[in-house]
Amino acid sequence: MPSVIEKDALIIGGGIAGLWMLNRLRAEGYDVMLLEKNQLGAGQTIASQGMIHGGIKYALTGNLNTASEAIADMPEHWEACLAGTGDVDLRGTNILSKHYYMWPRNSLRSRFNAFLGSKALRGKVTSVDKENYPAFFQTHIKGPLYKLKDIVLDVPSLLNCLSKTHQSNIKLFNRDKWWSVERNAEGEFKSLTMQQDNETYIIKAKQLIISSGEGSKDFLKKLIPEKELPDNMQMQLRPLQMTLVKHTQPHPIHVHCVADQLTATPEVTITTHQCADGSSAWYLGGELAESGAHRTQEEQIQVAQKKISELFPWCDLSNAQWHSFFINRAEAQTKNGKRPETASIHQHKNITLCWPSKLTLAPDLGQQIVNLFQEKNVEPANYNNPDLSNLNFPGIAVPPWDTM
Numbered sequence: 379m380p381s382v383i384e385k386d387a388l389i390i391g392g393g394i395a396g397l398w399m400l401n402r403l404r405a406e407g408y409d410v411m412l413l414e415k416n417q418l419g420a421g422q423t424i425a426s427q428g429m430i431h432g433g434i435k436y437a438l439t440g441n442l443n444t445a446s447e448a449i450a451d452m453p454e455h456w457e458a459c460l461a462g463t464g465d466v467d468l469r470g471t472n473i474l475s476k477h478y479y480m481w482p483r484n485s486l487r488s489r490f491n492a493f494l495g496s497k498a499l500r501g502k503v504t505s506v507d508k509e510n511y512p513a514f515f516q517t518h519i520k521g522p523l524y525k526l527k528d529i530v531l532d533v534p535s536l537l538n539c540l541s542k543t544h545q546s547n548i549k550l551f552n553r554d555k556w557w558s559v560e561r562n563a564e565g566e567f568k569s570l571t572m573q574q575d576n577e578t579y580i581i582k583a584k585q586l587i588i589s590s591g592e593g594s595k596d597f598l599k600k601l602i603p604e605k606e607l608p609d610n611m612q613m614q615l616r617p618l619q620m621t622l623v624k625h626t627q628p629h630p631i632h633v634h635c636v637a638d639q640l641t642a643t644p645e646v647t648i649t650t651h652q653c654a655d656g657s658s659a660w661y662l663g664g665e666l667a668e669s670g671a672h673r674t675q676e677e678q679i680q681v682a683q684k685k686i687s688e689l690f691p692w693c694d695l696s697n698a699q700w701h702s703f704f705i706n707r708a709e710a711q712t713k714n715g716k717r718p719e720t721a722s723i724h725q726h727k728n729i730t731l732c733w734p735s736k737l738t739l740a741p742d743l744g745q746q747i748v749n750l751f752q753e754k755n756v757e758p759a760n761y762n763n764p765d766l767s768n769l770n771f772p773g774i775a776v777p778p779w780d781t782m
């Protein structure tokens with residue numbers, strides 16, 4: 379006999395999107411289950427740089443658009459959560475840096491002064507006095523250096539915080555075994571059937587939420603015939619090649635290095651992470667990662683080495699280990715293929731496809747899903763479900779700096 383489980387909502391995918399929505403919906407009293415096929419965060423979330431940013435970098439172009447507006451309040455929102463006073467309790471998440479720095483090339487100095495003078499940015503970016511430079515930069519750079527109100531989080535501890543009180547509702551979705559999804563005559567999601575240890579589980583839910591990142595496309599394919607799939611449920615991928623430099627430099631850095639042109643993508647965006655083996659890793663994103671998508675790994679490492687020695691000539695990295703890997707950003711499709719500016723949800727009957735677009739925007743996505751449930755009058759119900767302790771918790775993904 380299969381075990382039949384009934385839920386208000388079933389979430390597919392346990393990255394930042396799925397976990398944030400699980401927290402918000404459970405706090406609203408909904409009975410929600412999350413299925414993850416790998417480990418929590420295993421897609422983009424564990425590979426992210428952990429920056430919670432207020433969109434200042436978009437303002438570099440002088441164009442304070444929807445992106446900057448949607449994202450501007452996010453650092454404060456996260457700070458409240460980190461302090462235990464926000465809509466999700468993130469106490470216990472490690473903060474790697476309370477500030478992010480922006481270091482423009484000297485030639486940009488005058489344009490930066492104009493940029494800082496703009497009303498929208500007042501109070502959000504401050505120029506750093508020489509004596510207050512972070513240890514890594516002291517005496518080495520002429521400046522200018524700017525401090526942003528952005529924060530950098532340790533993502534594994536964030537995933538732990540988001541999952542630890544919900545472990546009995548987060549289960550491993552063993553897709554190696556046979557599984558199926560069923561819809562009713564109206565085309566609504568009815569149930570998902572899966573197997574583990576020769577047991578069959580039928581999970582019925584009033585609402586299905588798909589937050590499977592790049593995996594969303596395959597999941598949707600199994601659920602909705604191609605010709606029925608609404609246009610707004612299409613996704614786009616933006617490929618990146620990220621670089622890791624493992625070394626023993628004593629001082630962490632969290633900085634956007636801004637090149638000679640003011641664009642929304644800094645030439646290199648660097649965060650520093652502590653590795654399990656005691657070394658540190660600089661994690662290099664920004665334009666280096668975007669253009670790197672078209673290079674081989676060997677070429678990427680050469681380009682990264684050249685760039686870093688140009689930027690930090692005082693740094694001895696002769697014993698450093700250099701690694702790189704490819705990863706896609708998976709997002710809602712936009713008309714021009716550019717990055718989407720906000721978190722978004724896309725509905726088809728009782729099926730909702732969700733894209734946070736950025737780690738930073740997860741709170742926005744969480745609010746959108748709560749609003750949707752309220753608009754649709756989804757009422758929390760009491761179910762008499764069987765014991766699910768046989769179904770495993772998927773565990774938390776290992777960050778790239780500990781797998782290379």
Ligand SMILES: Cc1cc2nc3c(=O)[nH]c(=O)nc-3n(C[C@H](O)[C@H](O)[C@H](O)COP(=O)(O)OP(=O)(O)OC[C@H]3O[C@@H](n4cnc5c(N)ncnc54)[C@H](O)[C@@H]3O)c2cc1C
Binds near residue numbers: 420
């Ligand atoms: C290299 C990189 C750096 C980034 N840095 C930042 C940053 O510093 N700041 C920022 O704001 N944003 C950043 N981003 C963007 C941010 O990481 C993503 O927008 C966000 O993590 C997406 O979260 P998600 O939950 O939608 O998807 P994912 O994190 O990809 O999670 C999807 C989950 O679904 C699971 N899954 C897939 N298919 C199935 C299935 N069929 N059944 C069950 N589970 C399934 C996957 O295993 C995965 O765990 C970065 C992105 C990348 C790639």
